[in-house]
Amino acid sequence: MRTVSGATDRVVVVGAGLSGLSAALHLTGAGRRVTVLDGAPHPGGRVATEEIGGHAFDTGATVLTMPELLDEAFAAVGEKTADRLSLTRIDPAYRAHFADGSSLNLYTEAEAMEAELRAVVGPREVDGYRKLRRWLTELYTAEAEHFIGGNFDSPLDLLHAEARPALARLVALGGFGRLWPKVAGFVTDDRVRRLFSFQALYAGLEPRRALGAYGAIPFMDTVGGVSYPEGGMGAIAAAMTGAAEQAGATVRTGTHVAWLERVGDRVRAVRTADGERIECDAVVLATEPTTAYRLLGIRPRRLVRTRYSPSAVVLHGETSRTWDALDHHTIFFGAAWHDTFREIVRDGTPMSDPSLLVTRPTATDPALAADGRQLVSVLAPAPNLHTGPLDWPRLAPAYRDELLRTLQTRGLDGFADEFHLHRMDTPHDWSARGMAAGTPFSLAHTAAQTGPFRPGNLVRGAANVVLAGSGTRPGVGIPPVLISGRLAAERITGSATSERSGRP
Numbered sequence: 208m209r210t211v212s213g214a215t216d217r218v219v220v221v222g223a224g225l226s227g228l229s230a231a232l233h234l235t236g237a238g239r240r241v242t243v244l245d246g247a248p249h250p251g252g253r254v255a256t257e258e259i260g261g262h263a264f265d266t267g268a269t270v271l272t273m274p275e276l277l278d279e280a281f282a283a284v285g286e287k288t289a290d291r292l293s294l295t296r297i298d299p300a301y302r303a304h305f306a307d308g309s310s311l312n313l314y315t316e317a318e319a320m321e322a323e324l325r326a327v328v329g330p331r332e333v334d335g336y337r338k339l340r341r342w343l344t345e346l347y348t349a350e351a352e353h354f355i356g357g358n359f360d361s362p363l364d365l366l367h368a369e370a371r372p373a374l375a376r377l378v379a380l381g382g383f384g385r386l387w388p389k390v391a392g393f394v395t396d397d398r399v400r401r402l403f404s405f406q407a408l409y410a411g412l413e414p415r416r417a418l419g420a421y422g423a424i425p426f427m428d429t430v431g432g433v434s435y436p437e438g439g440m441g442a443i444a445a446a447m448t449g450a451a452e453q454a455g456a457t458v459r460t461g462t463h464v465a466w467l468e469r470v471g472d473r474v475r476a477v478r479t480a481d482g483e484r485i486e487c488d489a490v491v492l493a494t495e496p497t498t499a500y501r502l503l504g505i506r507p508r509r510l511v512r513t514r515y516s517p518s519a520v521v522l523h524g525e526t527s528r529t530w531d532a533l534d535h536h537t538i539f540f541g542a543a544w545h546d547t548f549r550e551i552v553r554d555g556t557p558m559s560d561p562s563l564l565v566t567r568p569t570a571t572d573p574a575l576a577a578d579g580r581q582l583v584s585v586l587a588p589a590p591n592l593h594t595g596p597l598d599w600p601r602l603a604p605a606y607r608d609e610l611l612r613t614l615q616t617r618g619l620d621g622f623a624d625e626f627h628l629h630r631m632d633t634p635h636d637w638s639a640r641g642m643a644a645g646t647p648f649s650l651a652h653t654a655a656q657t658g659p660f661r662p663g664n665l666v667r668g669a670a671n672v673v674l675a676g677s678g679t680r681p682g683v684g685i686p687p688v689l690i691s692g693r694l695a696a697e698r699i700t701g702s703a704t705s706e707r708s709g710r711p
Contacts, residue, residue: 211489211673212670213670214488216239217239218241218487218489218491219242219244219489220244220675221245221464221494221502222252222491222493222676223250224250224254225688226675226691226692228692229447229675229689229690230675230696231692232456233280233696234699234700235283237696239700241457243456243457244459244477244479245459246460246461248461250444250448250458253647254268254440254444255441256438256439256440259523262576262577262582263576264575265439266523266632268685269440269566270433270685271434271685272428272685273427273686276685277292279689280692281446284454293436294434295436295572298316300433301313301534302534302537303401303402304538304618309327311399315428317337317340335393336394338393339394340429340430343426343429344426346380346423347427347430349376350382354658355423355681359659360665365658365659383420386404386407390404401414402429403425403429404417404425407421408517408548411515411646413545413548413552420658421652424684427684427686438574438575439572462481463481468484473669474490474671474672489673491675491692491699493692496662496678500666503672511655513656513662514653516646516649516651517552517589517591518646519588519589520587520606520610520633522610522631523582523584524626525581527581527625529570530622533567535568537564539618541560542560550590551595552594554594555590555594555595558588561588561610561613563587563610565614566583567582590634592634592638592644595634600635608623633645634646649682649683650677661679661682663680664691673699674695675695676691680694
């Protein structure tokens with residue numbers, strides 16, 4: 208594994224999202240003097256809780272899986288997740304409603320899911336579910352250490368002796384085939400197939416076109432389970448910040464980084480917008496890749512054009528009532544499941560028959576809202592600004608109304624009148640916040656942007672700079688970005704920063 212050469216005693220981490228905070232914890236635990244800088248008023252990046260209309264809204268990621276990766280980050284400084292965070296397991300992880308009027312809960316405990324399938328689909332689907340669950344588990348196990356949790360210097364690393372057995376196992380399991388046909392080979396009901404493949408959207412892919420290897424994402428949801436932190440998703444970053452500071456790191460928000468002072472191929476100091484000069488021996492850029500390369504003044508070298516994930520339109524609002532159909536996470540599937548993906552991924556148009564994720568965190572944490580109100584966020588996948596350069600400021604009001612009417616016709620009677628909108632985020636808004644192509648989901652996990660082919664965390668021409676975050680390896684989502692922070696730290700320390708117990 209290639210590492211940063213020379214002294215690495217003083218490290219500046221730019222970006223206080225979960226990847227930057229993960230890197231800070233691992234580096235601090237390894238004895239480095241760490242300073243974390245972020246221009247936002249609070250840490251968290253794309254996993255934030257913001258006060259809007261007097262309530263605490265999760266304005267970024269809403270699904271927390273694999274909390275053992277948080278255990279790993281906290282353990283780097285001798286702490287435990289439970290001492291900093293109160294996590295509640297969400298069960299069912301999702302409730303799904305379909306165009307035919309049927310509903311299906313997705314439980315992560317095998318017995319509960321089997322009972323749900325018997326009651327809703329029929330007993331014949333249970334055996335297929337058992338086989339699917341076993342396949343997802345075996346697939347994740349094959350990928351965990353080398354493909355998700357390891358640093359790559361080159362795709363040829365896959366041929367090293369220690370990686371070859373895992374590669375052979377992944378091939379045998381169908382990891383380089385397509386996810387949807389693989390899932391469909393286990394379960395016959397189209398509703399069940401959707402529940403165990405829609406997660407490919409988190410990686411910016413249509414389920415029919417996603418590699419089988421991305422069954423690791425449904426594994427995290429449907430086997431590993433979904434949790435929620437008391438106080439909102441932003442509590443994760445607050446807890447990580449507290450642990451890093453307790454261990455000796457400095458975390459500064461409201462501090463904008465303007466440029467990096469370079470001598471030859473090494474960054475000697477980080478310069479802030481206020482003119483401050485912070486000397487360093489190494490830098491972790493836990494930012495959007497376009498931001499990282501702008502700060503460095505370097506053009507990234509890619510043989511193929513980068514492709515970005517679809518974006519999303521998100522409505523954040525409140526209601527004075529709830530509906531029996533709404534759980535913490537509720538999916539309303541449209542009838543035109545596969546066609547709508549073509550619309551947002553290839554045609555660059557909004558979904559004509561949208562499938563929507565509705566999150567009601569007050570189902571689990573009522574204290575997030577005042578006076579017994581219900582917080583509701585509605586997420587509609589949408590084309591990014593490269594695929595569909597739409598005039599969102601003009602389109603937004605009509606599209607907002609369309610989404611509210613859609614939910615009303617799918618079982619939430621009176622929703623359009625009851626829902627009080629506080630904020631609407633569109634691809635235009637994500638772009639204004641510095642997210643390339645107007646998407647919060649970064650680079651898509653296409654075959655050319657997967658595993659060792661995804662942009663690496665070392666930068667040619669910058670010998671003491673390491674990247675972290677969703678735009679580098681291993682990828683998008685809370686578990687991958689936590690891992691990316693640890694991988695960045697290992698590039699600086701030259702070795703594993705904590706005991707990983709065989710997990711990624």
